[in-house]
Amino acid sequence: xxxxxxxxxxxxxxxxxxxxxxxxxxxxxxxxxxxxxxxxxxxxxxxxxxxxxxxxxxxxxxxxxxxxxxxxxxxxxxxxxxxxxxxxxxxxxxxxxxxxxxxxxxxxxxxxxxxxxxxxxxxxxxxxxxxxxxxxxxxxxxxxxxxxxxxxxxxxxxxx
Amino acid sequence: xxxxxxxxxxxxxxxxxxxxxxxxxxxxxxxxxxxxxxxxxxxxxxxxxxxxxxxxxxxxxxxxxxxxxxxxxxxxxxxxxxxxxxxxxxxxxxxxxxxxxxxxxxxxxxxxxxxxxxxxxxxxxxxxxxxxxxxxxxxxxxxxxxxxxxxxxxxxxxxxxxxxxxxxxxxxxxxxxxxxxxxxxxxxxxxxxxxxxxxxxxxxxxxxxxxxxxxxxxxxxxxxxxxxxxxxxxxxxxxxxxxxxxxxxxxxxxxxxxxxxxxxxxxxxxxxxxxxxxxxxxxxxxxxxxxxxxxxxxxxxxxxxxxxxxxxxxxxxxxxxxxxxxxxxxxxxx
Numbered sequence: 001x002x003x004x005x006x007x008x009x010x011x012x013x014x015x016x017x018x019x020x021x022x023x024x025x026x027x028x029x030x031x032x033x034x035x036x037x038x039x040x041x042x043x044x045x046x047x048x049x050x051x052x053x054x055x056x057x058x059x060x061x062x063x064x065x066x067x068x069x070x071x072x073x074x075x076x077x078x079x080x081x082x083x084x085x086x087x088x089x090x091x092x093x094x095x096x097x098x099x100x101x102x103x104x105x106x107x108x109x110x111x112x113x114x115x116x117x118x119x120x121x122x123x124x125x126x127x128x129x130x131x132x133x134x135x136x137x138x139x140x141x142x143x144x145x146x147x148x149x150x151x152x153x154x155x156x157x158x159x160x
Numbered sequence: 161x162x163x164x165x166x167x168x169x170x171x172x173x174x175x176x177x178x179x180x181x182x183x184x185x186x187x188x189x190x191x192x193x194x195x196x197x198x199x200x201x202x203x204x205x206x207x208x209x210x211x212x213x214x215x216x217x218x219x220x221x222x223x224x225x226x227x228x229x230x231x232x233x234x235x236x237x238x239x240x241x242x243x244x245x246x247x248x249x250x251x252x253x254x255x256x257x258x259x260x261x262x263x264x265x266x267x268x269x270x271x272x273x274x275x276x277x278x279x280x281x282x283x284x285x286x287x288x289x290x291x292x293x294x295x296x297x298x299x300x301x302x303x304x305x306x307x308x309x310x311x312x313x314x315x316x317x318x319x320x321x322x323x324x325x326x327x328x329x330x331x332x333x334x335x336x337x338x339x340x341x342x343x344x345x346x347x348x349x350x351x352x353x354x355x356x357x358x359x360x361x362x363x364x365x366x367x368x369x370x371x372x373x374x375x376x377x378x379x380x381x382x383x384x385x386x387x388x389x390x391x392x393x394x395x396x397x398x399x400x401x402x403x404x405x406x407x408x409x410x411x412x413x414x415x416x417x418x419x420x421x422x423x424x425x426x427x428x429x430x431x432x433x434x435x436x437x438x439x440x441x442x443x444x445x446x447x448x449x450x451x452x453x454x455x456x457x458x459x460x461x462x463x464x465x466x467x468x469x470x471x472x473x474x475x476x477x478x479x480x481x482x483x484x485x486x487x488x489x490x491x492x493x494x
Binding site: 055059103135 | 273276301322
């Protein structure tokens with residue numbers, strides 16, 4: 001009889017500080033939860049912006065994921081803090097989501113949703129969902145780049 | 161089928177952290193710039209009596225015979241009377257309402273944006289207080305923003321606040337304090353002469369004016385009963401070159417606005433008067449005196465395209481990228 005293979009996804013947050021000279025650094029991160037899903041099952045990863053003490057009015061970046069382990073099924077941008085997308089989050093190659101947008105007047109908050117990605121697990125293995133070439137700009141009328149830290153997601157999928 | 165037991169505990173958190181270097185200003189007077197406007201957000205209908213509410217019975221809020229209204233004020237249901245009968249009473253569906261209140265400038269127009277689109281305007285009273293309401297919203301997260309215009313047509317910065325709206329409850333956003341407007345009477349001032357720095361805020365507010373270049377200087381004044389403030393700044397202490405100024409307001413120690421718009425002037429060898437007229441907003445690409453979706457659309461067309469017009473390339477670096485959109489977002493009017 002066929003038994004459902006369960007894989008456990010352990011997620012570890014990796015912090016990467018992109019820029020120095022901050023008093024406070026904004027942060028782009030994923031919601032980090034340990035999940036248990038079956039192979040072929042879908043799960044949601046949210047990408048958040050924590051602005052710390054600054055008003056941020058523009059953000060852009062790329063989300064890179066291992067295509068051998070994960071398949072992107074859907075991108076959701078409802079309830080996003082981004083009011084206008086310059087580049088709506090979309091898959092640009094097999095393993096890359098690009099996004100770029102603005103928040104007129106700026107956003108300040110600890111957990112502003114940028115967008116969500118729905119992935120389907122494919123195989124066992126270790127991988128990272130990364131954010132690259134990310135920028136957040138201050139709402140200062142000059143487009144000054146804010147100090148930014150990135151929390152990537154490391155995960156390990158193994159049969160339980 | 162062979163199962164592998166999952167044993168590994170993932171402990172390797174790779175941290176590549178930069179060194180935080182705290183950027184401290186050089187001027188001792190920096191202690192003046194401590195706080196920013198604190199906006200209070202309360203929810204009528206959550207069963208908790210919060211600031212500004214007389215009561216909150218949660219889902220039992222409503223018209224008489226409920227003792228607490230849907231606006232969290234005590235109902236005056238009267239008494240006595242009798243008789244009557246029959247019929248059935250259907251409690252009305254509670255409305256989803258968001259109330260906004262705060263201070264702008266006396267008799268100024270206050271504009272409210274929801275997710276960067278204008279949803280309401282009102283006129284502030286002679287005391288600069290304003291309030292407005294919107295209803296019929298769906299539950300969800302919104303970014304609201306307000307701005308105002310002074311008597312010279314100069315706009316304030318946008319003051320934004322994310323609000324989570326719950327269906328059937330009234331959310332009160334109070335304590336909004338719009339930052340002062342600011343202008344100067346000279347585009348270039350001969351070093352040693354005074355430059356007038358002025359604008360509008362609430363009446364009788366303490367105004368802190370910051371003038372900065374390499375070093376930051378502060379000055380204080382008080383707005384008059386019309387909210388107008390003026391300070392003649394002696395430029396003797398400034399070096400030759402471009403300087404920036406901004407202002408913020410406070411009332412007692414209770415309400416403090418954030419800093420408003422930053423404007424520049426030059427200290428040189430001659431004095432050039434500046435025409436007093438509303439500043440044309442960067443980002444107003446179609447010259448309709450607004451910065452909104454139309455301008456965004458124009459800029460989006462030129463995004464990463466070669467040789468954009470100078471009117472669209474807001475920072476003049478020869479390309480239209482995220483920086484130009486950030487500048488536009490700062491000057492946004494809806």
